[in-house]
Amino acid sequence: xxxxxxxxxxxxxxxxxxxxxxxxxxxxxxxxxxxxxxxxxxxxxxxxxxxxxxxxxxxxxxxxxxxxxxxxxxxxxxxxxxxxxxxxxxxxxxxxxxxxxxxxxxxxxxxxxxxxxxxxxxxxxxxxxxxxxxxxxxxxxxxxxxxxxxxxxxxxxxxxxxxxxxxxxxxxxxxxxxxxxxxxxxxxxxxxxxxxxxxxxxxxxxxxxxxxxxxxxxxxxxxxxxxxxxxxxxxxxxxxxxxxxxxxxxxxxxxxxxxxxxxxxxxxxxxxxxxxx
Numbered sequence: 001x002x003x004x005x006x007x008x009x010x011x012x013x014x015x016x017x018x019x020x021x022x023x024x025x026x027x028x029x030x031x032x033x034x035x036x037x038x039x040x041x042x043x044x045x046x047x048x049x050x051x052x053x054x055x056x057x058x059x060x061x062x063x064x065x066x067x068x069x070x071x072x073x074x075x076x077x078x079x080x081x082x083x084x085x086x087x088x089x090x091x092x093x094x095x096x097x098x099x100x101x102x103x104x105x106x107x108x109x110x111x112x113x114x115x116x117x118x119x120x121x122x123x124x125x126x127x128x129x130x131x132x133x134x135x136x137x138x139x140x141x142x143x144x145x146x147x148x149x150x151x152x153x154x155x156x157x158x159x160x161x162x163x164x165x166x167x168x169x170x171x172x173x174x175x176x177x178x179x180x181x182x183x184x185x186x187x188x189x190x191x192x193x194x195x196x197x198x199x200x201x202x203x204x205x206x207x208x209x210x211x212x213x214x215x216x217x218x219x220x221x222x223x224x225x226x227x228x229x230x231x232x233x234x235x236x237x238x239x240x241x242x243x244x245x246x247x248x249x250x251x252x253x254x255x256x257x258x259x260x261x262x263x264x265x266x267x268x269x270x271x272x273x274x275x276x277x
Contacts, residue, residue, distance in 0.1 A: 012088040013145065015125035018079040029071045029229065035100070036064040037082040037148070039118055044076030049105045051225060051272050059114045061107040061152070063100055067177070069226055080121045084145065091142045092149065098169045099153055109155050117151060120144050165207045168193075172204070172212070176219045182243050184220055186212045221257050228266040235262050 018038070029048070040060040047054050048071040049064055056077040064070055066086060089097050109117070124144050127137055175192055183189065189212065190200045204212045220242070227238045239250035251262045258265060 012091075013082065013084040013124070013128070013141065015121055015128060016081045016083065018077060018081055019074055020081070029069050031067055031069055032064065032083075033066050034083050034085045035066060035097070036062075036070075037084075037121075037152075038062040038064065038079060039081075039114070039121060040077055040079040041118065042076065042078045044078075045073045047072040048272070050222070051229075051269065052104075053272070054106060059109070059111060061109055061114070061117065061155075062105050063102075063107060063152070064105055065101065067226075068105075069229060080118060080125075082121055082124070082145070082148070088142070088145070092146050094163075094166070095146060095149055095153075096166050096170045098173045099166075100149070100156075101173070102156060107152060107155055113151065113155060117148055120148050165203060168203045169207045172200075172215075176216065180216070180219045180223055181241070184216050186216065189216070217257055220253070224254065225265070225269055228262075229269045229272075231266075231270055235266070 018040070038061070040056050040058060040062070043055075043057045045056045047056060047062070048069070049062070050069050054062070056074070086097050089095055124141050127133065127141050127144075130137060171193055172189065175189055179188070179192075186197055186200065190197050193200065195203075200212050204210060204215060208215060210218075224238065224242065227233060227241065233241065235250070236247045239247045242250065244250040244253070254260065254262045254265055260268070
C-alpha cells in the first residue's frame, strides 16, 4: 500500500479541488502522511476511510488523519480539499493536532458554517497562488487555517481542556504513534513521559474518557487491521512485524479485543473494499 506525500516537500499546506489530478493511483487504497480536510459541495460517489464506507453528500466535512487508509471514488462529487502537514501546528499555537481526532471522520455542520469554511478555504488557495509571497502573506494563510480548525473544534463540541491535558494528550498520542510496534504496556509510556501510572490514568480519563491501556489496545488493533488489509503478509509475519512473542499470542489479543479470530478479522477487512467499492 502506497504512502502519499504532499507534492512539494517544503510545503506545509495545499488547497485543491476535489477532482484535482492526483499524482498517485486513486483506484487502490493508500495512506497519506498529512491531514486532509475535505469539504463536499455536491454529492456523488463515496470514500473509504480506514474500514468504513462513506457516501459523499453535499455539505459534508471529512477529516482524514495521517496514516489512515483511504480510497476515494469521486464520481460526480465536487468540493475542496485542504491538505496540511502535522508540522503546521507549530505555527498555530495553542492548537494541537490531537484536538481533531474523533471516532468518526464525518462532521455535520450547518449550511452557514459550511459556506464559511469553503470561503476561508478559497481565500487560503488565493494566497497560495501568489508568487514570492511575503512573510505576512504566509501569516495570513496560517491565520485563516487557524480559524477553520477552531471552527471545526467548536462544531465537534470538544470540551475545553487544561494546558496540562493538552500537553499530555499531544505527547501521549505522539509516543503511541512512534512506539506502538514495540511498546504496549502502560509503564512503557509512563516512563517515557516521566509520570506515575496513577497520574497517566487520571489524565487519560480526563482527556479521552478512556484508560491508557484502552488507548494502547485501540492503536495496536488499528495497526493490525491496516496490515491485514494489505493482504501482503501471513498472520505469522504480521505477528512478527508487531513484535508479538508468538502467533498464538497475536491471535489471542485479536480474539480478546474483537471477539473474532485473526483469519475472520482479515477476511472482514478484505471484504470491506472488495465487495462494496
